[in-house]
Amino acid sequence: MADGRTISRRQFVVAIAGTAAAAAATVVVISRNGGSDPTAGSTSTPPPQGTSATIPEATPLDGVRAVGEVYRAEYPEDTSPEALAAAVPGLSGMTAEQAMAELPNLDEAIRGDFADANVVSVDGWILSVTEAQASGLISTLP
Amino acid sequence: MLIDTRDLPRDTVLEADLCIIGGGAAGITIARELIGSGLDVALLESGEWEADPATQMLYDGESVGEPLLRGVQLMNLANSRLRFFGGTTNHWVGWCRPYDPIDFEVRDYLPISGWPISRDDLLPFYERAGAVIQLGPFEFGAEYWSNEGLGPVLVESDRLETGVLQAKGTFKFGEVYRSEIVSAQNVTLYTWANVTEIVTRGDGGGVEDVVIKTLSGNEVTAQAKAFVLAVGGIDGPRLLLASNAARPAGIGNENDLVGRYFCEHIHAPAGVAVFGQPTSALSLFPGRSIPVTGDGYAADATITPLGFLRPTGTAMKAEGLLGFDTAVAVLDLVAMVNQIERFSAFEPADFLAYTQAITGGAGQSMAFLSIQAEQSLVADSRVTLMEETDALGVPKPRLNWQVGPDDRQNLARGIDLMARELGRQGVGRLKPEPGQYSTEMLAFFGLDADTTLPFDQDPENYPIGIGFHHMCATRMDPDPTRGVVDTDCRIHSVDNLYVSSASVFPTPGAATPTMTIVALALRLADHLKSRLV
Numbered sequence: 001m002a003d004g005r006t007i008s009r010r011q012f013v014v015a016i017a018g019t020a021a022a023a024a025a026t027v028v029v030i031s032r033n034g035g036s037d038p039t040a041g042s043t044s045t046p047p048p049q050g051t052s053a054t055i056p057e058a059t060p061l062d063g064v065r066a067v068g069e070v071y072r073a074e075y076p077e078d079t080s081p082e083a084l085a086a087a088v089p090g091l092s093g094m095t096a097e098q099a100m101a102e103l104p105n106l107d108e109a110i111r112g113d114f115a116d117a118n119v120v121s122v123d124g125w126i127l128s129v130t131e132a133q134a135s136g137l138i139s140t141l142p
Numbered sequence: 143m144l145i146d147t148r149d150l151p152r153d154t155v156l157e158a159d160l161c162i163i164g165g166g167a168a169g170i171t172i173a174r175e176l177i178g179s180g181l182d183v184a185l186l187e188s189g190e191w192e193a194d195p196a197t198q199m200l201y202d203g204e205s206v207g208e209p210l211l212r213g214v215q216l217m218n219l220a221n222s223r224l225r226f227f228g229g230t231t232n233h234w235v236g237w238c239r240p241y242d243p244i245d246f247e248v249r250d251y252l253p254i255s256g257w258p259i260s261r262d263d264l265l266p267f268y269e270r271a272g273a274v275i276q277l278g279p280f281e282f283g284a285e286y287w288s289n290e291g292l293g294p295v296l297v298e299s300d301r302l303e304t305g306v307l308q309a310k311g312t313f314k315f316g317e318v319y320r321s322e323i324v325s326a327q328n329v330t331l332y333t334w335a336n337v338t339e340i341v342t343r344g345d346g347g348g349v350e351d352v353v354i355k356t357l358s359g360n361e362v363t364a365q366a367k368a369f370v371l372a373v374g375g376i377d378g379p380r381l382l383l384a385s386n387a388a389r390p391a392g393i394g395n396e397n398d399l400v401g402r403y404f405c406e407h408i409h410a411p412a413g414v415a416v417f418g419q420p421t422s423a424l425s426l427f428p429g430r431s432i433p434v435t436g437d438g439y440a441a442d443a444t445i446t447p448l449g450f451l452r453p454t455g456t457a458m459k460a461e462g463l464l465g466f467d468t469a470v471a472v473l474d475l476v477a478m479v480n481q482i483e484r485f486s487a488f489e490p491a492d493f494l495a496y497t498q499a500i501t502g503g504a505g506q507s508m509a510f511l512s513i514q515a516e517q518s519l520v521a522d523s524r525v526t527l528m529e530e531t532d533a534l535g536v537p538k539p540r541l542n543w544q545v546g547p548d549d550r551q552n553l554a555r556g557i558d559l560m561a562r563e564l565g566r567q568g569v570g571r572l573k574p575e576p577g578q579y580s581t582e583m584l585a586f587f588g589l590d591a592d593t594t595l596p597f598d599q600d601p602e603n604y605p606i607g608i609g610f611h612h613m614c615a616t617r618m619d620p621d622p623t624r625g626v627v628d629t630d631c632r633i634h635s636v637d638n639l640y641v642s643s644a645s646v647f648p649t650p651g652a653a654t655p656t657m658t659i660v661a662l663a664l665r666l667a668d669h670l671k672s673r674l675v
Binding site for chain 2: 060067100104110111113117125127128131135
């Protein structure tokens with residue numbers, strides 16, 4: 001409730017909690033003393049599903065290239081092709097498709113960046129420097 | 143028993159062993175605990191069963207402190223609490239969780255922090271509070287609920303973890319417990335009974351009686367062996383300060399502490415997060431109602447567990463962070479696309495595909511993150527009195543709510559921690575947007591969906607909101623130079639006056655306060671039984 005208007009707490013909490021009623025799959029009957037009732041049935045409301053199949057336009061390479069291009073545009077002084085190739089040497093000399101296949105090998109370095117706060121803001125998104133450089137490089141590859 | 147105070151002969155003296163001022167969650171809880179105790183209990187309620195505009199206006203006052211949303215809104219005292227039986231639970235949605243162990247600890251980066259009781263001390267009362275509020279099992283960790291089939295735990299690390307709130311749903315103490323209170327042989331509920339003054343004995347000792355007035359013009363008094371002030375975090379300090387006939391500074395205010403350190407929960411959007419997992423991986427966050435069985439539960443009783451993100455105590459100490467609970471509002475496809483378009487230069491599909499690729503996840507999903515944060519203690523954040531009085535002659539409250547100089551930076555640092563930890567755990571990516579309120583949040587503040595708040599990325603300019611949680615203005619501390627009430631919640635300088643509300647919290651924490659209010663009320667009820675029976 002604010003400014004004298006009759007907006008309820010419930011509206012507020014539902015608002016910040018999101019679609020609270022949307023997800024329901026298997027009903028679990030909970031006892032205050034713990035435990036569950038495995039005989040309970042299921043509800044009729046299915047859970048929200050993954051959405052990758054319903055946004056058909058972008059491939060992983062599309063996404064990486066898009067991020068890489070914005071990164072390069074925002075940090076032109078750090079993202080010459082030579083600088084990016086030097087920053088992520090394991091991906092240089094590859095095609096974009098080949099470099100995409102190597103991305104999982106950067107996972108440890110990317111996680112390490114986040115642990116060390118070695119991050120960069122790209123369009124406001126907080127990314128690891130390694131992933132931004134890799135994306136930047138891939139966006140220059142054929 | 144039920145008595146309409148308007149119908150009592152003028153100057154009637156009500157006599158009881160215990161007089162509870164305020165029929166909200168705390169007052170009702172204490173009264174219920176004393177049913178059958180042999181004590182005569184008078185429970186004084188300002189209103190009756192529904193909101194009454196004239197009674198509600200007795201809360202009216204002036205807010206001169208921190209503007210909400212950078213001045214787009216001001217805190218409205220008249221409607222931030224409800225003044226009828228059940229109190230503010232009458233519009234409470236019911237989200238509950240206990241405070242965390244770190245909330246009770248001394249933190250060297252948070253001046254005058256530390257509760258004089260530990261989480262372990264309060265634990266049995268938290269468990270009893272769960273029964274009072276009719277929650278489910280005393281389980282607030284994500285792993286338990288995940289094992290119960292509510293969905294996987296999104297993140298659980300040494301820095302960021304998933305907690306769980308529980309709600310019975312709309313739970314109005316007045317509706318749930320009215321019959322029990324009214325039918326109790328040793329409890330008398332007085333409706334339309336507004337306490338306008340607490341009168342202490344001339345020797346500076348205990349409370350002699352309280353003056354009760356009705357808006358219809360009646361006036362009576364109540365005498366008791368002990369009194370409990372259970373009227374909320376602004377009206378409690380107000381009544382103590384206004385009761386200044388025998389003590390010019392007000393009751394309990396010998397050290398100029400009554401009304402100081404007033405705290406709220408700081409609300410702010412954290413931003414948007416994209417995850418490399420399908421929406422089904424986030425099913426703990428939407429929450430869902432599930433049946434609950436047990437003694438005292440209706441056949442169709444349900445509870446709703448709801449996940450949220452919070453920093454671990456280890457991370458808070460390591461980084462000097464105040465607490466923050468982060469709601470994760472999972473978006474459906476349309477909202478997901480709209481939010482990315484609103485908040486990002488990227489094509490929605492591109493950034494979703496990117497996040498899935500970079501995290502190696504099995505799907506794509508997105509959520510809007512909102513923070514409820516702890517604030518630091520500020521001595522000048524306080525409740526004082528205006529010269530103007532209400533319809534019953536009591537000075538109106540003036541609230542000067544202040545946040546600490548680093549509290550907005552704390553929001554930014556907390557958001558940064560979440561962004562780093564979601565990345566370190568390979569879960570997703572976060573775009574901090576601490577000023578970008580969702581359309582639902584704008585509606586909560588009475589603003590149109592297309593409202594643009596004055597905002598920039600400087601944390602000092604975050605347009606913060608509040609949780610309508612009034613805390614800490616009569617803090618608990620064994621040292622009377624640091625707190626207004628002792629560890630029994632008794633006012634240090636008054637031998638028979640207790641306070642039961644979030645006003646006694648020594649620090650505000652980040653959790654919703656009601657479960658702790660009820661736990662402390664239960665603890666106080668036990669103390670009163672041992673003292674008075």
